[in-house]
Amino acid sequence: MYDLIIIGGGPAGAAAGVYSARKKLKTLIIAESFGGQSIVSDSIENWIGVKKITGLEFAKMLEAHIRAQEGIEIKTPEKVISVEFLNGNNVGNVGNRASNTNGYEVATDKGNFYQSKSLIVASGGRRRHLNIFGEDKFEGKGVSYCSTCDAPVFRNKLVVVIGGGDAGLETTIDLMPYASKIYLISNKELLTGDPLNQEEIRKSDKVSVIMNADTQEILGDKFVSGLKYLDKNDNQVKELKVEGIFVEIGSVPNSEFIKDLVDTNQKGEIIVDYKTGATSRPGIFAAGDVTDEIYKQNNISAGDAVVAALSAYNYLLNIKKQ
Amino acid sequence: MPKITIYTTPECAYCKLTKDFFRQNNISYEEKDVSVDDETREEMAAKSGQLGVPVIDIDGKIVVGFDESAIKELLKL
Numbered sequence: 001m002y003d004l005i006i007i008g009g010g011p012a013g014a015a016a017g018v019y020s021a022r023k024k025l026k027t028l029i030i031a032e033s034f035g036g037q038s039i040v041s042d043s044i045e046n047w048i049g050v051k052k053i054t055g056l057e058f059a060k061m062l063e064a065h066i067r068a069q070e071g072i073e074i075k076t077p078e079k080v081i082s083v084e085f086l087n088g089n090n091v092g093n094v095g096n097r098a099s100n101t102n103g104y105e106v107a108t109d110k111g112n113f114y115q116s117k118s119l120i121v122a123s124g125g126r127r128r129h130l131n132i133f134g135e136d137k138f139e140g141k142g143v144s145y146c147s148t149c150d151a152p153v154f155r156n157k158l159v160v161v162i163g164g165g166d167a168g169l170e171t172t173i174d175l176m177p178y179a180s181k182i183y184l185i186s187n188k189e190l191l192t193g194d195p196l197n198q199e200e201i202r203k204s205d206k207v208s209v210i211m212n213a214d215t216q217e218i219l220g221d222k223f224v225s226g227l228k229y230l231d232k233n234d235n236q237v238k239e240l241k242v243e244g245i246f247v248e249i250g251s252v253p254n255s256e257f258i259k260d261l262v263d264t265n266q267k268g269e270i271i272v273d274y275k276t277g278a279t280s281r282p283g284i285f286a287a288g289d290v291t292d293e294i295y296k297q298n299n300i301s302a303g304d305a306v307v308a309a310l311s312a313y314n315y316l317l318n319i320k321k322q
Numbered sequence: 323m324p325k326i327t328i329y330t331t332p333e334c335a336y337c338k339l340t341k342d343f344f345r346q347n348n349i350s351y352e353e354k355d356v357s358v359d360d361e362t363r364e365e366m367a368a369k370s371g372q373l374g375v376p377v378i379d380i381d382g383k384i385v386v387g388f389d390e391s392a393i394k395e396l397l398k399l
Binding site: 059077222224 | 331333336337338339356357360363367371372373374375376386390394
């Protein structure tokens with residue numbers, strides 16, 4: 001049985017791993033991949049101590065730091081699908097479960113089961129989808145969630161970017177050298193992203209901004225051919241003839257696998273005590289974008305995870321005493 | 323040796339991870355940057371039904387995205 005299982009390989013998972021290894025906890029990290037959501041960023045310029053780094057370099061840096069820790073075990077790529085509470089008094093010797101103490105059993109997509117006395121959930125977030133007709137069908141067939149990957153694929157094509165926040169504006173800028181025409185649409189009245197980027201976008205004669213638009217349906221046959229939306233200014237349903245649709249409307253927490261064990265808020269974020277990273281259940285801590293932390297930032301995720309790791313360490317010391 | 327083609331774009335992180343994976347496993351591949359010309363893009367789209375990268379063609383079998391498990395299975399690694 002492990003002392004601690006860390007779920008996730010982003011900045012939170014990596015920070016928790018480094019701290020738990022230095023506390024000599026018997027630790028396992030289970031990660032789908034390293035680097036977190038920033039892996040697709042073409043330039044990170046706010047990671048403290050590093051002027052500028054690509055998302056991929058950042059991911060490799062985190063992975064290298066984890067792999068440099070002695071005694072830490074790493075399972076990757078592997079995805080946690082469920083977590084169960086093990087009651088040490090009741091479980092008995094079921095299979096290979098160590099059962100003399102309370103703990104948790106983590107099941108993965110590889111069919112593996114791992115047991116630990118404590119957990120740090122650092123599983124991050126993933127891209128929010130529009131949840132409109134055609135979106136799933138056309139993912140990778142015109143619908144993209146990664147402009148640094150796919151912007152060049154739409155050279156000389158008409159595209160639409162959905163979302164007026166920072167990510168939407170950055171995606172629009174990524175597309176400017178390639179697409180022949182870019183519609184930037186938002187369901188709000190105003191763009192909310194970085195003013196400097198707004199200025200750059202307004203200067204481009206390739207970009208048309210459409211506000212107050214509710215997306216309704218993605219059209220196409222084998223590939224995307226258009227987007228239907230409701231123009232809330234005149235209440236008319238309109239259609240854009242586009243071959244590319246870039247969805248940039250925020251993220252959702254990867255908390256499904258543990259929702260039944262810990263309290264979450266309406267967004268599905270795990271509710272944590274900010275001082276300790278503790279969740280509603282003893283022995284389970286959480287950090288980073290999967291939590292109700294307000295600011296979703298790499299630096300904050302790493303810091304939160306340090307709090308969670310030190311709290312897990314104290315928790316383990318306390319249960320040892322009992 | 324299997325014939326492998328990776329369709330990429332210049333800044334795509336998953337494309338780089340894919341190439342790293344093949345290099346680390348000493349497996350040679352051909353890279354086709356779909357941003358260079360329309361023909362390469364159309365070739366990828368026709369072959370895979372995809373307009374996103376990376377697309378990996380392993381002896382005619384298509385893997386979409388850097389799906390390490392799927393690649394390993396096809397290559398019996």
